[in-house]
Amino acid sequence: MKQEWPLWEVFIRGQHGLSHRHVGSLHASDAEHAIQNARDVYTRRKEGVSIWVVPAADITASSPDDKGSLYDPADDKVYRHPTFFDIPDDVGAM
């Protein structure tokens, strides 16, 4: 029998208007328990106004082994950045 509680990833919204950010993970027996644990572990110093928890097993992640094929091709395509446009002075700071 598996003794450990399942792993949950925790996302916290720091303040209204911001998006939820991944802050870490924890163990809990179910979703409600995970919310309570997240409240106790990650919001002790008023870090947030909203909590999301997601079962870590439900997250599909890219493999670090694939980073060459996934990300390197973008290296020589600087033209995808919007730095080749002349910005009129009137626009001000972007």
Add this chain to the structure above:
Amino acid sequence: MSVAGLIRMGDNTLVLGQRLSEWCGHAPALEEDIALANMALDLIGQTQLWLGLAAEREGAGRTADTLAYHRDAWDFRNLLLVEQPNRDFGVTMMRQFLFDTWHLDALTALTEHDDAEIAAIAQKSVKEATYHRERSSDTVIALGDGTEESHTRMQAALDRLWPYVGEMFSTDTDDLIDMSGLRPAFYAYTDTVFAEATLTRPNTDFAHLGGKTGARHTEHLGHMLATMQVLPRNYPDATW
């Protein structure tokens, strides 16, 4: 005179807060460890308010710290329930659940108290108590309706602690409110949780008394206070 009633409220949170802090670094999971420590800190924070007000009203030059660290066991006015030892996690959480259920109802009633300072302390504390009861209820349900081992332990915890429930509803004129009036709501709420937790409430109303009157504390309180008070008593000028 409300000083005795204030001391009762403060001693409950002080003694239970100290008990919970004994888990720090020992709880069955990191998450539960932090949760217990948070709860202990909430309760100690409430203690500072209740005992601070008690000392002020008493007007004898004492402070919350004097009351916490320089009284002996027979001067404490906490419920016998909260001084009971932690034993296993099941006993700790059952004790918490029974206390939280009474505490939340008592604080809710106190938010309407005629004394504005008492009402203000209750209003601040009731938010913390609401979370405490939610968490301890969920734990009692999860463990009661869990494995055979956890169910057995939770039922044993309930059987062990039930004789300390009645004292919460014993009352006299020192109390800030009539505590006997809280009994029906306590039974209604706990019965719902016990049903979900597949636990059986012991069929007896026998109650150990003597904590809140100071007449007869259990032997556990003195040992706990020895640990809690040793530093300020041995080093009266210590600061931290």
